[in-house]
Amino acid sequence: MNDTSQFAFELPSIEGLMATHFLPYFIGIALVTLTTYTWHDYRRSAKTMIQKARTRFPNQPYRMITDFGEVVMLQSEWFQEIRNNPHLTFIGTIAEERICEIPGFEPLATLGEDGMLVRIIATKQLTRSINQVTEPLSEEIALSLSINMGESTDWHEIQVMPALRDITTRMSSRVFLGKELARSKEWLEIMTNYTTATLTAITKLTKYYPAIRPFLGRFTPECKQVQTYYKRARDLIEPVMEQRVALKRAAVAARQPEPVYNDALEWIAKESKEHGFKCDVANFQLMISVVAIGTTSDLLQCTLIDLIRHPETMQAARDEIAQVLQTEGWKKTSLYSMKLLDSILKESQRIKPFFSVPGLTAMRRSVEADITLSDGTLIKKGSRIHIDTHRMVDPEVYENPEEWIGSRFYDLRLQPGKEHLAQLVTTSVDHIGFGHGKHACPGRFFAANELKIALCHLLMKYDWKLAPGTPTNDVNLGFSQRVNPLTKVLCRRRKTMEIDIDSI
Ligand code: HEM
Numbered sequence: 001m002n003d004t005s006q007f008a009f010e011l012p013s014i015e016g017l018m019a020t021h022f023l024p025y026f027i028g029i030a031l032v033t034l035t036t037y038t039w040h041d042y043r044r045s046a047k048t049m050i051q052k053a054r055t056r057f058p059n060q061p062y063r064m065i066t067d068f069g070e071v072v073m074l075q076s077e078w079f080q081e082i083r084n085n086p087h088l089t090f091i092g093t094i095a096e097e098r099i100c101e102i103p104g105f106e107p108l109a110t111l112g113e114d115g116m117l118v119r120i121i122a123t124k125q126l127t128r129s130i131n132q133v134t135e136p137l138s139e140e141i142a143l144s145l146s147i148n149m150g151e152s153t154d155w156h157e158i159q160v161m162p163a164l165r166d167i168t169t170r171m172s173s174r175v176f177l178g179k180e181l182a183r184s185k186e187w188l189e190i191m192t193n194y195t196t197a198t199l200t201a202i203t204k205l206t207k208y209y210p211a212i213r214p215f216l217g218r219f220t221p222e223c224k225q226v227q228t229y230y231k232r233a234r235d236l237i238e239p240v241m242e243q244r245v246a247l248k249r250a251a252v253a254a255r256q257p258e259p260v261y262n263d264a265l266e267w268i269a270k271e272s273k274e275h276g277f278k279c280d281v282a283n284f285q286l287m288i289s290v291v292a293i294g295t296t297s298d299l300l301q302c303t304l305i306d307l308i309r310h311p312e313t314m315q316a317a318r319d320e321i322a323q324v325l326q327t328e329g330w331k332k333t334s335l336y337s338m339k340l341l342d343s344i345l346k347e348s349q350r351i352k353p354f355f356s357v358p359g360l361t362a363m364r365r366s367v368e369a370d371i372t373l374s375d376g377t378l379i380k381k382g383s384r385i386h387i388d389t390h391r392m393v394d395p396e397v398y399e400n401p402e403e404w405i406g407s408r409f410y411d412l413r414l415q416p417g418k419e420h421l422a423q424l425v426t427t428s429v430d431h432i433g434f435g436h437g438k439h440a441c442p443g444r445f446f447a448a449n450e451l452k453i454a455l456c457h458l459l460m461k462y463d464w465k466l467a468p469g470t471p472t473n474d475v476n477l478g479f480s481q482r483v484n485p486l487t488k489v490l491c492r493r494r495k496t497m498e499i500d501i502d503s504i
């Protein structure tokens with residue numbers, strides 16, 4: 001673990017709660033030798049530990065031993081104060097974890113610069129061309145649904161996660177790479193396998209001290225898998241890129257207009273040239289697949305399950321979708337008009353903010369220069385901060401916070417001054433599902449559109465029920481909180497729909 005002398009010693013430690021909290025610090029050194037023990041506690045019961053700490057140290061920073069070494073935990077109340085601090089970086093935490101040095105994990109290392117690239121593309125290109133993007137996305141989802149959920153009008157059982165992951169991978173590939181690869185069976189498999197293998201390998205590697213991870217990465221079978229898929233993915237992307245260059249060159253030579261491709265492959269090249277980033281397209285694409293596919297399919301599953309549990313809200317969402325599509329068709333503005341659907345997604349994300357990036361803690365930051373909090377706590381350069389997500393379920397912020405109310409943010413939107421704040425893509429101290437501040441998720445505009453289009457198809461085309469006895473509890477490991485990959489549902493193609501969604 002990290003050298004504890006870098007940390008603000010005066011901060012209480014959550015492990016200390018168990019035994020040594022009252023003893024002077026030098027006895028606390030014994031605690032460091034007990035790290036493995038406490039760290040097992042972290043893996044199993046991070047959630048309980050954070051809850052305990054909130055009551056034990058109200059509003060106070062504290063220390064906690066995790067897979068990332070010792071971290072300084074800040075409670076959500078500290079959010080405003082640190083969210084735009086220039087000495088706190090997101091990419092720094094990735095570097096400290098030492099995993100991005102292992103061959104095959106290069107895409108993780110590109111997250112900093114490429115994160116900026118996503119931000120530029122998302123704000124400029126994706127928003128500008130969203131009208132052109134909506135229809136192709138809808139087409140991909142329709143295809144994926146008929147493959148994964150079938151056309152049968154009798155109830156049949158499916159496992160949710162593989163199906164939703166397939167939908168998400170296809171959508172992401174279509175927009176970021178174009179139709180060729182989005183329809184390639186091998187590419188889709190490689191994307192899925194690469195993402196899954198990466199997450200499995202990370203889970204394994206984080207059991208060990210950061211310093212030895214790059215070394216372990218050369219031998220563990222999980223990392224070897226990642227390397228195999230990484231290499232294959234590059235082999236598949238490179239010819240597509242080369243072919244484009246060749247076609248353009250040929251057009252110029254023949255004095256014909258250059259072919260125009262309306263997908264991110266083009267935008268990535270254009271924007272990285274303009275901003276002087278040294279972008280590697282294959283790394284960029286794989287980085288997107290790692291950060292975008294797991295997150296998006298996770299939120300899609302938890303929203304679908306929440307809707308299955310609230311059939312009256314599901315029907316209200318269907319009615320809204322039908323009404324909007326009837327009057328507006330597939331446009332960016334139509335997605336904006338689906339305000340109940342927007343609210344439903346934001347509510348599901350509020351209750352279960354998801355996944356390994358934020359999980360129970362939304363923001364992780366590496367401290368690149370000493371900072372002093374307003375209560376006088378000094379946090380040394382080289383330490384690491386995590387912020388808990390408690391405010392999203394705080395009764396002082398949300399009424400009946402434990403209850404899922406699909407129209408919660410819809411109703412909030414009607415209040416004067418809250419219209420903007422209550423939207424899915426708007427981040428705030430009260431809702432940090434996409435982070436907040438300088439490093440808030442740059443892919444959220446894109447994710448929001450994908451999620452809405454996917455739900456339109458899922459809800460209009462199928463009836464849904466939970467499979468009897470299926471597990472729906474989240475799977476927690478340390479700070480990571482994911483939907484249950486084993487959840488099964490029953491579905492059947494609906495004989496009549498409020499509107500025929502494929503012929504809009
Ligand atoms: C439901 C889907 C998604 C969720 C819940 C989600 C959530 C998050 C969160 C919580 C962060 C960290 C923010 C922070 O630390 O303040 C993040 C960062 C990031 N996300 Fe997402 N994300 C999603 C989809 C996407 C998609 C679709 C893309 C790309 C197209 C994307 C690209 C990124 C990138 C590049 C970063 C790093 C930003 C930086 O370094 O400044 N995400 N995301």
Ligand SMILES: *[C@@H]1O[C@H](CO)[C@@H](O)[C@H](O)[C@H]1NC(C)=O
Pocket residue numbers: 186189190193
């Ligand atoms: C992806 O993983 C599955 C299951 O592990 C395997 O059967 C399949 O061959 C892999 N696909 C590719 C293209 O390597």
